[in-house]
Every structure is written in structure tokens, then in C-alpha cells.
Amino acid sequence: MSISRKLFIVGAATCFSAASAWSQTYPTRSISLIVPFAAGGPTDVVARTLSVPLSRALGQTVVVENKTGAGGTLAAAQVARAAPDGYTFLIHHNGMATAPALYRKLTYNALTDFEYVSQVVDVPMTLVARKDLPAKTLPELLVYLKAQGDKVNLAHAGLGAVSHLCGMVFRQSVGVELTTVPYQGTGPAMAALLGGQVDLMCDQTTQTVPQIKAGSLRFYGVTTAQRIKALPDAPTLAEQGLKGFEVMVWHGVYAPKGTPKEATEKFNAALRLALKDPTVVARMAELGAEIVPDAKLTPEGLRGWLKQETDRWGPVIKSAGVYAD
Ligand code: MLT
Numbered sequence: 001m002s003i004s005r006k007l008f009i010v011g012a013a014t015c016f017s018a019a020s021a022w023s024q025t026y027p028t029r030s031i032s033l034i035v036p037f038a039a040g041g042p043t044d045v046v047a048r049t050l051s052v053p054l055s056r057a058l059g060q061t062v063v064v065e066n067k068t069g070a071g072g073t074l075a076a077a078q079v080a081r082a083a084p085d086g087y088t089f090l091i092h093h094n095g096m097a098t099a100p101a102l103y104r105k106l107t108y109n110a111l112t113d114f115e116y117v118s119q120v121v122d123v124p125m126t127l128v129a130r131k132d133l134p135a136k137t138l139p140e141l142l143v144y145l146k147a148q149g150d151k152v153n154l155a156h157a158g159l160g161a162v163s164h165l166c167g168m169v170f171r172q173s174v175g176v177e178l179t180t181v182p183y184q185g186t187g188p189a190m191a192a193l194l195g196g197q198v199d200l201m202c203d204q205t206t207q208t209v210p211q212i213k214a215g216s217l218r219f220y221g222v223t224t225a226q227r228i229k230a231l232p233d234a235p236t237l238a239e240q241g242l243k244g245f246e247v248m249v250w251h252g253v254y255a256p257k258g259t260p261k262e263a264t265e266k267f268n269a270a271l272r273l274a275l276k277d278p279t280v281v282a283r284m285a286e287l288g289a290e291i292v293p294d295a296k297l298t299p300e301g302l303r304g305w306l307k308q309e310t311d312r313w314g315p316v317i318k319s320a321g322v323y324a325d
Contacts, residue, residue, distance in 0.1 A: 023262030026086055030061040031267075033253075034090045036075030037157055038185030039066045042204035046121060046251060046289065047091050053277040057270035068184035070324070071160025073099050073106060076254075080108035084256040086263025089117065093251045095160040097309035101317035102159050103324050111307060115264050116299040117253035118271050121289040123204045124228050125166050125247050127237060128211070129218040130196045138220045138240045142174055150177040155189035155198040158182045159324045163189065166202030166223060166247045168322070173242050193217065204249055205230055205288030223247040230288030250292075250309075252302040264299065272297050 033054075035047045047064045054062040067075040072095040079090040096110045108114075127138075135141035145152055154171070156164035163186050171178050178200070183189040186203045193201050194216055202223070209230050212219045221237040222228055225246050237245040253271065255264050274280055275291045284291055295301060 019260070019262065022260070023266075026260075026263055026266060027058055027060040029087065030063050031058065031086075032088050033062050033064050034075050034079055034088065035064055035066045036068065036072030036090070036092055036095070037066065037161070038068050038183070038187040040207075041157070041185035041187030041190070042123065042206040042249075043091060043093060043251070044185070044187060045206045045287065046123075049280055049283050050120070050271070050274045053274035053280055054267075054270050057273045058266065066185075069158075071095060071099065071102070071158035071164065073103055073160055076110065077107045079254060079256055080113040082256045084115075084258035084260075086255070086259055086267075088256060089267060090114075090254045091120065091251060092254065093249050094162050094165065094309065094313075096252065096254070097306055098165060098313045098317060099160045100310060101314040102322060111310065113257050114254040115257060115259045115261075116302040116306070117255060117264050118268050118298060119292045119296040119302045119305060120251040120253060120271065120275070121284060121291055123206050123249040123251070123287075123289045125162065125202050125204050125223040125249060126208045126212065126231075126234075127166075127170060127200070127202055127220040127223070128193065128208055129200045129220070130193050130198070131215075131217055132196060133199055133218050136218065138235075138237065138242075141220055142176075145174060145176040145178070150179045152176075152178050152200060153181050153198040154178040155181050155183060155186070155192055155201040157185045157189060159322070161186070162204070162247070162249045163202050167200075168320075169245065169247060170202060170237075170242075173245055202247070209287050228288050230286065250305065252306065254302075268297070268299065 033047055035044050037043045051062045051064050067078055079088055082088040135144040154167045156167050181198050189201055190207055192198045211217045221235050221240055223237055
């Protein structure tokens with residue numbers, strides 16, 4: 001055997017044993033889980049519900065950090081640039097697939113600048129309004145909107161947020177103008193809605209179910225094709241005449257490109273355990289979030305879905321001419 005071949009084998013063996021020693025001790029310190037929207041909102045609720053069992057499974061604290069702005073794209077850009085050392089992860093939703101068409105100056109590529117860990121939960125949305133809005137039902141709301149037009153405010157979490165996407169689908173399907181009011185997340189937008197400072201919002205059940213059950217909001221229906229278990233008596237918007245109205249929020253976990261496979265695999269295994277934790281299962285069910293089936297709890301499941309959603313929404317958004325610079 002030539003000397004250079006021997007050296008290559010020794011070098012490869014050293015690298016392999018260093019990597020396997022690293023993977024045996026990883027993680028040795030706390031891990032950041034970046035949430036692209038404000039604390040208290042739906043993405044934050046999912047992240048914080050998972051952080052305790054994730055910390056238990058990984059043997060290190062998973063610290064939820066909120067990095068808000070530009071409809072979730074600032075957080076995604078930060079994670080794309082972060083050290084790929086296994087200590088930074090991102091939880092994000094449909095915005096990963098819609099932002100490339102919405103933002104002309106995005107500094108990352110969602111399809112190439114990340115490692116994919118897993119899909120997590122799917123969450124229905126609801127159409128809600130401030131409690132004292134005169135319209136009590138969806139038909140009354142449609143009459144009210146036609147009369148008031150752009151005097152009605154629709155709160156959302158920025159271009160790329162699902163609250164914005166859902167609001168735009170609603171606006172288009174009922175053919176009314178609305179004035180949109182962006183927030184750093186639907187957490188603060190919900191505070192404004194409860195305080196009566198804005199009128200209307202499309203938001204995820206992970207935030208709205210407790211408010212709907214407490215009677216703190218007007219509630220017009222769910223955005224899914226079928227009724228949901230968390231709100232069994234609530235009609236869908238489609239069954240009330242908004243034909244084809246369907247918006248479902250999906251969440252995935254990402255890491256910076258180049259993160260060691262051992263780290264993404266350990267995080268994936270911890271996530272699978274966390275999603276089977278009885279407290280998590282009960283909490284997600286109570287909030288209307290559906291834990292995805294095992295086949296989607298994989299890097300391939302997330303990567304494939306992201307590509308499919310990017311291909312689906314890109315042309316729709318581009319033809320609508322909605323974008324940010
Ligand atoms: C949030 O967590 O605030 C929401 O997911 C924002 C959104 O509507 O996309």
C-alpha cells in the first residue's frame with residue numbers, strides 16, 4: 001500500500017473517531033430553538049410546549065428564543081448564517097415556502113441553506129374578531145365588511161406570516177378591501193384584538209382556542225376542509241359558503257447547513273419522543289394541533305414537503321403581485 005493511501009486511511013479513521021466521540025458527548029451545553037415570531041403567539045406556544053420534553057430527551061436545556069421581524073424571514077436568515085455546530089435550530093411554518101416569492105431580497109435559500117430535521121405539527125386557523133364587532137355570524141360579517149370596506153382593520157404578523165396569507169385568501173374570497181395592520185407576531189396582534197384596537201384576524205387554533213372557549217372574541221369558523229375536534233361545534237368557513245377556503249399551517253424544524261448529521265439525528269429522535277409525551281399529546285389536542293404521522297417526522301418528509309409547498313405557492317404569490325423589497 002502506498003504511503004499516501006495509508007495516510008488517508010489513518011486520517012479518515014482519526015476523523016471518524018473524533019466525530020463519533022463528538023456525537024457521544026453532544027450536546028454538552030444548552031441548545032437555542034429560534035422562533036421567528038413574538039413570544040406568546042402560536043409558533044411560540046408550540047416551541048415552548050416541546051422545549052421541556054426536548055430538554056429532558058437531550059439532557060440539556062432547549063432555550064426558546066424569539067427573533068421577530070419581516071414575517072419570520074429575519075429569524076430564518078439568522079439561522080442560515082449561524083454556526084453549524086448543533087446548537088442552533090429553527091422552528092418555522094409555511095413562511096419558509098412562501099417567503100421566497102414574497103421577498104425580493106431574501107438573503108437565504110430555504111431549499112439549500114438548511115439541514116432538515118422534521119415536520120412537527122399541523123395547525124388549523126380560525127377567523128376571529130374583537131368581541132364588540134357588530135357582526136355576530138359569518139353572513140353578518142360579510143354584510144358588515146361590504147358596508148364598511150377598508151375602514152375594517154385586519155391584524156397579521158407581517159408578509160410571509162400565515163395570518164397574512166389567510167387574511168389575503170379571505171379578502172379575495174369575499175371580494176372586500178380591508179386595511180391590514182402588521183405586528184411582530186399574532187401574540188401582540190391578539191392583545192390588540194382583545195383590547196379592541198383592531199377588528200379582525202385569521203389566527204392559529206394554538207392561540208385562539210382558549211380565547212374562543214372563554215368567549216373573549218367573535219368567532220366565525222375554522223379554515224380547514226373538515227370540522228376539528230378541538231372546536232367540534234364550530235362550522236368551517238367552506239361549509240358556510242366560502243367554497244374551497246382551506247388554510248392549514250404546517251411546522252418544521254431546521255438547522256444551519258453543515259450541522260453534523262449526529263446533531264440533527266439526535267434532535268429528530270428527541271422530537272419524536274417529545275411528540276409522544278402524554279402532556280404534549282394532550283396539550284396539542286386541546287389546542288387543535290395535529291401531531292404529524294411518523295412518515296413526516298423525518299428530514300426527507302420536511303424537505304419534500306417544503307419543496308412541494310414552495311412550488312405550489314410561488315406562482316400563486318407571483319401572479320398576485322404581492323411582494324416586499
Ligand atoms: C406567530 O407565531 O405569531 C404566528 O405564527 C405568526 C403568523 O401568523 O404566521
